[in-house]
Amino acid sequence: MRDTFSTYHPFLNMLFFAGVIGITMFVTHPFILGISLASGIAYSALLRGIRKTIRNNLIFTLPVMIIAAAINPMFNHYGVTILGYLSNGNPFTLESCVYGLIMALMLAGVITWFSCYTEVMTSDKFIYLFGRIIPALSLVLSMALRFVPRFSRQAGVIANGQRCVGRSTSNGSLIKRAKHGITIFSILVTWALENAIDTADSMKCRGYGEKGRTAFAIFTFDRRDGKCLAFMLAVLGLLIYGASQGYTFSRYNPRIVVEGWPLTPGSALVFGSFLAFSMLPVVLELADRRMWKKRRLTVERQETVGYRLWDIDYE
Amino acid sequence: MSKIIEIQDLSFAYPGEEVRALNHINLDVEEGEFLVLCGKSGCGKSTLLTHLKTPITPHGKRKGEILFYGQRLSDMENRVQAQRIGYVLQNPDNQIVTDKVWHELAFGLESLGYSTPDIRIRVAEMASYFGIQDWFYKNVAELSGGQKQLLNLASIMAMHPDLLVLDEPTSQLDPIAASDFLETVKKINRDLGTTIIITEHRLEEVFPSADRVVVMDHGSVYAVGTPTKIGQVLRDDNHEMFLAMPVPMQIYARTRTETDLECPVTVRDGRKWLEEVCRERNISPAPSGRPSFSHKEEETEKAVLLEARDLWFRYDKDLPDVVKGASLKLYQGEFYCLMGGNGTGKSTTLSLISRLRKPYRGKINLGGTDLRKYKDADLFRGLLGVLPQNPQALFVKKTVRDELFEMIGGSKEKKNDEYHIAMDKSQAVDGIVEVCHLDGLLHRHPYDLSGGEQQRLALAKILLLRPRLLLMDEPTKGLDSYFKQEFAEILHLLQEQGVTIFMISHDIEFCAAYGDRCGLFFDGSIAAEGSPREFFAGNNFYTTAANRMGRKYFPEAVTGKDVIACLKQ
Numbered sequence: 001m002r003d004t005f006s007t008y009h010p011f012l013n014m015l016f017f018a019g020v021i022g023i024t025m026f027v028t029h030p031f032i033l034g035i036s037l038a039s040g041i042a043y044s045a046l047l048r049g050i051r052k053t054i055r056n057n058l059i060f061t062l063p064v065m066i067i068a069a070a071i072n073p074m075f076n077h078y079g080v081t082i083l084g085y086l087s088n089g090n091p092f093t094l095e096s097c098v099y100g101l102i103m104a105l106m107l108a109g110v111i112t113w114f115s116c117y118t119e120v121m122t123s124d125k126f127i128y129l130f131g132r133i134i135p136a137l138s139l140v141l142s143m144a145l146r147f148v149p150r151f152s153r154q155a156g157v158i159a160n161g162q163r164c165v166g167r168s169t170s171n172g173s174l175i176k177r178a179k180h181g182i183t184i185f186s187i188l189v190t191w192a193l194e195n196a197i198d199t200a201d202s203m204k205c206r207g208y209g210e211k212g213r214t215a216f217a218i219f220t221f222d223r224r225d226g227k228c229l230a231f232m233l234a235v236l237g238l239l240i241y242g243a244s245q246g247y248t249f250s251r252y253n254p255r256i257v258v259e260g261w262p263l264t265p266g267s268a269l270v271f272g273s274f275l276a277f278s279m280l281p282v283v284l285e286l287a288d289r290r291m292w293k294k295r296r297l298t299v300e301r302q303e304t305v306g307y308r309l310w311d312i313d314y315e
Numbered sequence: 316m317s318k319i320i321e322i323q324d325l326s327f328a329y330p331g332e333e334v335r336a337l338n339h340i341n342l343d344v345e346e347g348e349f350l351v352l353c354g355k356s357g358c359g360k361s362t363l364l365t366h367l368k369t370p371i372t373p374h375g376k377r378k379g380e381i382l383f384y385g386q387r388l389s390d391m392e393n394r395v396q397a398q399r400i401g402y403v404l405q406n407p408d409n410q411i412v413t414d415k416v417w418h419e420l421a422f423g424l425e426s427l428g429y430s431t432p433d434i435r436i437r438v439a440e441m442a443s444y445f446g447i448q449d450w451f452y453k454n455v456a457e458l459s460g461g462q463k464q465l466l467n468l469a470s471i472m473a474m475h476p477d478l479l480v481l482d483e484p485t486s487q488l489d490p491i492a493a494s495d496f497l498e499t500v501k502k503i504n505r506d507l508g509t510t511i512i513i514t515e516h517r518l519e520e521v522f523p524s525a526d527r528v529v530v531m532d533h534g535s536v537y538a539v540g541t542p543t544k545i546g547q548v549l550r551d552d553n554h555e556m557f558l559a560m561p562v563p564m565q566i567y568a569r570t571r572t573e574t575d576l577e578c579p580v581t582v583r584d585g586r587k588w589l590e591e592v593c594r595e596r597n598i599s600p601a602p603s604g605r606p607s608f609s610h611k612e613e614e615t616e617k618a619v620l621l622e623a624r625d626l627w628f629r630y631d632k633d634l635p636d637v638v639k640g641a642s643l644k645l646y647q648g649e650f651y652c653l654m655g656g657n658g659t660g661k662s663t664t665l666s667l668i669s670r671l672r673k674p675y676r677g678k679i680n681l682g683g684t685d686l687r688k689y690k691d692a693d694l695f696r697g698l699l700g701v702l703p704q705n706p707q708a709l710f711v712k713k714t715v716r717d718e719l720f721e722m723i724g725g726s727k728e729k730k731n732d733e734y735h736i737a738m739d740k741s742q743a744v745d746g747i748v749e750v751c752h753l754d755g756l757l758h759r760h761p762y763d764l765s766g767g768e769q770q771r772l773a774l775a776k777i778l779l780l781r782p783r784l785l786l787m788d789e790p791t792k793g794l795d796s797y798f799k800q801e802f803a804e805i806l807h808l809l810q811e812q813g814v815t816i817f818m819i820s821h822d823i824e825f826c827a828a829y830g831d832r833c834g835l836f837f838d839g840s841i842a843a844e845g846s847p848r849e850f851f852a853g854n855n856f857y858t859t860a861a862n863r864m865g866r867k868y869f870p871e872a873v874t875g876k877d878v879i880a881c882l883k884q
Contacts, residue, residue: 123414124415124418139413142412142413142414142415142418143412143413143414145414146411146412146413146414146455146456149454149456150408150456153456157703157704157705157708158708160666160671160703160708161701161703161705161708161709162708162709163671163691163695164669164671164695164699164700164701164703165695165701165709165722165776165777165780166691166692166694166695166696166780168691171691172691183711186711187707187708187709187710187711190707190710190762191707191708194707194762195406195408195409196409198404198406198409198410199409199410199411199412201370201371201404202404202409202410202411202412202467203412203422203426204370204371204393205368205370205371205397205401205402205471206397206422206423206426206470206471206474207393207394207397207398207423207426207427207474208422208426209393209426210393210394210397210426210427210428211428212428213425213426213428214424214425214428214429214430214431214434215425216418216421216424216425216429216431216434216435216438217431218417
């Protein structure tokens, strides 16, 4: 199932992920990071299902967080609030502990957002965006993506053919196995080069190499995308303005300074606009689901009326 | 009508070769014509086709001219040529450039620099005309062979060419996909008036709609004319090309009649013709009903080489069963052909017998021992030979000779674990070369051989391992009738030496002519089996063209030869 935000123009998808991942990486304010992680998890749950998200977070993200949080105070000793001393005599400080936690939060946020990124930014979107910048690269990428599944399939065919003449990579001595593996690879390479000639012919036959090649794409930038882009830019503008005014300043060295709490109008602006930005795909998807639920209800209602009429006919 | 192509006295020789590949060819093609080019492989038909498209014309010595609408083809810009002359190659996979169906459709138009809105219209048009909209967003890797070739055709038609050149476009497809594809080509010719020049093995499919047929022989044009006329010419000359003609035409040619009926091209015409002939000779229709056969007892006398009992297989726990309780017996020295539609599990069954996959239930006995108990080395060296569908999967070396010696551990006369029989290695290789008709090819590169020759080389490599049971997956795919006949002769020779042959095939005519027993695979098991005669005579649809043509009079005649023999009596 495709989520709503994925159906927007690839440029918006890219802008969104660049924005949200960039902010998560370079801002150290705990609230911003908290918002980022929470909305990242929410989006991931919508995209990949709640169970998968939880499993992924427990197995992968949580250990990373723990390691990051634990390692930082072991190796960084800045800060003025000394909690104790390590066995090698170095100080163990509150500041580096807190910064470790912040780092853990940041890492978790980035990992979560990247897991969403791979779901949304499919290869064709990526190719399209880069094709705008370097047209030749987009064709190369597209061809490469065609070759990968072809090669692996052919490698399987060749391996089976070789196994049936008694040359398998799965038994025999190690040297023999390696030899057979190399044979398979050599056949694959010959095959690929020979067959590439056909591909080159086919490209030439269809006019490849003529001047003025264009890049066709199935993506169109429509009014909905325009509105969404305007919203994203406005929110980002507010965010940057607020941050540049120092409303949400944060620092952990030498002393912990975290501005913005309790809420001031300025910090509320920054938090609010970041929340609006990072929750955008979630809101869009939920609104869409609601719309479909409503539609389904109306359709069902219409159908029930129809069934009743039939029932009367039967009786 | 104006002439779209004029070939004027064209001669061509490949660099370093004495013999001309094309010899004084003169040919005019009318606008909107459907032209079929046929001839034995190596007769120069593919070379002629490549001359119709400058960017892929091979280098060599050339004389003569080709005119496209009166203009010299060599003077035409590639940009114009790319647009006006479409070219479809043999292999569906190799022609596809990009990873997405929609991108492939747009590829040619992108090259020519069309704007996005223009491309969108053309692509939409093509997707609708060819019925591609359902798989428009798919990755090309997910498509079947037939769909891929259709995509190639559509992506060329998107440029609106005036001339469409097709070089054996269906040789890699199964019969159903092939006839779908050819129907589409015919439809393009009918609906849009696009001129078609096609080379094709499946002449029975293209002859009915061909305006003219060109027969080529040794680089020159042998005969030109309507299919019917070609039939007559080839009969009068007793030309070897006749082997490749559709069965009704062959039967017509081999029968001397008083009536001067036209040469039949399709089975329908063939039936009409046969009716006339039978009336003339006072042959009455056979009684209806399934013909009975009485030679069932013979089989039990032969020794069983392989027995598979109740094989079950699926690729994954959650996937449906592919092979469902298939049982099979192969007798010593017989030639068994397994037929059936796509995706019925034939190839999977073959992989079970060749131990590439293991059934989750059921047993396979080979030569009295459980298949699972063999060591790889014992099984594949001297017992079981598997000819892969794509012969290129076996080619490792630079020459055919090295290729053969490589199989038995190099050309040094030293015994090793890959070769331990008493015969000298060179003697063994010489023998195989003779059996597989490879003499004269020993110094060529395996990839430079034609499809049929590659197939024979692969077979030779397998035979060097001296198998007692030979398994093959569609060995006749893409071969023309000569290569098929040659291949059949080799198989016959092997059979005489006691090799048992098991083959999967879509090629009904081949199985009927050469198989000892045929089986129909359906829904995961063998639905029917018997000798070709009883097998095909009992079927109505799944049977040979000769049987469909003559079944009213000679229900047990399965091949063209049978019908001819019946008519002679």
